[in-house]
Amino acid sequence: MLQSLEVISVNLWLILISLANLIILFIIIKKFLYGPVKKVLAKRDSELNEQYASAREAERLAEESRKTWEEKLQGAHAEAEGILTGATEQARNREEKIIESAEERAEAIIRQAETEAELVRKNAVEGIKREIVAVSGVLAEKMLEREINTEDHHKLIDSFIEEIGEDDDENQ
Secondary structure (H helix, E strand, O other): OHHHHHHHOOOHHHHHHHHHHHHHHHHHHHHHHHHHHHHHHHHHHHHHHHHHHHHHHHHHHHHHHHHHHHHHHHHHHHHHHHHHHHHHHHHHHHHHHHHHHHHHHHHHHHHHHHHHHHHHHHHHHHHHHHHHHHHHHHHHHHHHOOOOOHHHHHHHHHHHHHHHHHHHHHHO
């Protein structure tokens, strides 16, 4: 049974050497492996933070651009509405001016036609008066067969014409 106890026995020196190996191995791994791995992880963490920061910055810039474009779009809509309103107002003003011009032309044409009609009427009255004078002169000459002299005859005809002119003026 003695042999079986040796197999189970605890060798303190062997435990201490294994422990020393473990500590040395831990120190070597920590010095050569843990430091570089920690640096790589820190570097990746800083890169991720930079990417997140740049993504946040890009999002902020995109939001500012969106707001700017919305403002420009609203300004463009307002400007288009202003241009449309201005064009409509200008068209109304032009329409009013054209109508006023047409009315003025129509009034001028009417005045000119009235003036021409009055002139034609006066010319016609003068022509009729001349014809009446001629006819009445011939008639009076035949009727009186030269009893009245020419001067009396003209006076008589002129008074007759004036009476006719006054009658025409009263009828108008």
